[in-house]
Amino acid sequence: MSLGARPRAVLASLGALGLALAAAASPASAAGGTPTTPTQLFDGYRHCSTDADRPSYRWAGEGLVVEGMPDTTDTTGNSPVGVRYQTWPVNDPTRITTVTRDHATPGFEAPATLPGSALADGQTYAWQAQTVVGDAVSDWSAPCYVTIDNTRPANAPTITSPNYPPDVWNKGGEPVEFTLSAGGADDVEGFEFTWQQDLPVIGTSIGDYGVPQPVDPYSYTSYRKRADALGGSATLSLVPPSGSGPMTLWVRSLDRAYNTSAITRYSFLVSSAAPTVTPAVPKPEFGEPTGFTLRPDPELQAKSPIVSYSVQTLGGQNNRTFEVAAGADGTATVELVLDGVYGENLQVTSKSANGWVSSAAWWSSSYDTTPTVASDAYPENGSSGGVGVPGTFTFTPKVKDVESYTYTFNNGDPEVTVPADTDHTASVDWTPASDGWYDLTVYATTRSGIQLAPYDYFFTVN
Structure with a gap:
């Protein structure tokens, strides 16, 4: 619930609660027990001030929500009661404005709105509450003091x-x-x-x-x-x-x-004052553990020592973000296995002891993980062979640890997977049933289950 010009929405919801409970109970005059003075006094949804020398300050452009919790000495019943609120300017106690809530539930807050027309901007008011049960009333609560402030600060900061x-x-x-x-x-x-x-x-x-x-x-x-x-x-x-x-x-x-x-x-x-990211080898291999050294910007390190780095991987099989502690000189090392089938990026920021987070350094690699495809009978982008003329197609990897190849002749045909030989290559025999243009799509899968990038091998059967 926001303060200022918005409290009426909350009042409506609380009012609905009180009315719903009251609808199922008998009239206020039937409540049992002796009414007790309301407690839990608030104005504008904040604690009221009972110190005349230190009034609270509230916006009341659409009236001021005041509330207290009425109750009775009857601990067994839940019959509705009434609550009466009255307010007056502290410099003229004879000008009393009274607002009554006829149905309230004992033990629950009972909000009511003092009308904005009775509350002048800049004026200080006192208000108090009492519980009403039929013709019986409780003592009034101690007065709360509030100064109305409907004027925003005159100047911007x-x-x-x-x-x-x-x-x-x-x-x-x-x-x-x-x-x-x-x-x-x-x-x-x-x-x-x-x-x-x-x-x-x-x-x-x-x-x-x-x-x-x-x-x-x-x-x-x-x-x-x-x-x-x-x-x-x-x-x-x-x-x-x-x-x-x-x-x-x-x-x-x-x-x-x-x-x-x-x-x-x-x-x-x-x-910008980004760290530097340096791999242990100039061109890290796909799938191979590679060490990286992270070094801080010298000026940032001089102002406040670097205590850690945030490393984010992008484009790999499992993108993640993790923290790496820095040494006394502000440097850190981290070992990563780069497994993005098209390449992988690192984004690295440093964090100083004083909380400063640097701009990001980027490091990137690119990989060609497609297999090489070769055929003597049906060379790539050529026109040869014929219907019923068999051909052999050999698949060779560009990366390590390839375990199998999956291929299809023309999109829509069923995929076929064949295991790689001990040298990680594979050969398949194929005989065309019709002439025309063909697209052989092939991708390799590594021993760890990574599906590598596909390659399209185009040729024409005479």
Whole structure:
């Protein structure tokens, strides 16, 4: 449930719960027991303040949702009760506005809305609640104090950074230091920020018995920070979401009612500082274990030691991402079996002790894993032989450990698999039943079960 202008949807759902329970019970006047003072008092789905010198601040442009939990001394029944709420300006206690909820369930929150027409922007109000059972009423609850704030901060925040100037290329490796200021708006309590353009929404979940579960929004330190004083500033130390390229931080101010200011953005550029990826041999073979050495960008290593690498494999039989610990000098080694039938790519980023993640280094290989096909009687791309003239076709691998070959003459014909000889080749005899153009498709399968790339061998029968 989001705060601000959206609480009515939650009120509707809670109201439906109370009405559904009430529909199955007798009228409020039939409730048993003595009414007790409501507990669990909330306004705007947040804890109310019972301190007159420290009122809460709430937006009430469409009214203010207030709620308490009514109850009675009857612990055996569940007959509905009523709840009465009244509010008044603290500077004029005679101007009382009363709102009544006629059907509520004992032991459940009973929300009601104080009308926005009775709540002036900038004015401080007291409100209280009592349980009603027929002609009997409980004592009033202790007053809650709330100041209505329907006005968003007048100015957008300002953003500065001492180590990443805006709109120029900066060398990365260190968290970005930001100072956020209220921009002259004296009611700013804190700031909301994100590397995405869509800023998060403050919300409150609803727990058992309809009780709101408010959480201090500034406890989400990845998105918000409280100012050092009302209308003051805050400092941030942030690691960008990617290691290089254009970066933008989006920021808006929050007042005590969580009204939001206009958004300010701070854009800067980070140059690439990727690690290097070096194979142990210049051209690794398909399916063979190969060692790789990962080395950090020297400037990143100097600013904060590299502690690990994230390695992602792409194009192989089982793409995966895994972490490799770095040594004291920032280097690491990893052994990989490259088994992409057309080739394989590695994407590697380094992570510094201060949390900085570098831009990605790419390393790639390409392989031709198709078999070689040869025939004296029916040469490739030639026209020869004839109907009833037999021919032999020999399959030879380009990679190691081939166990079998699968072939078909013309797409749609049944596939045939033949085992490879001890030298990993195979030969098949074939006699055409008709003349014309033929497409012999062949692929090999390795001992480990990898199906290699197919090869198309074209020829014409006279």
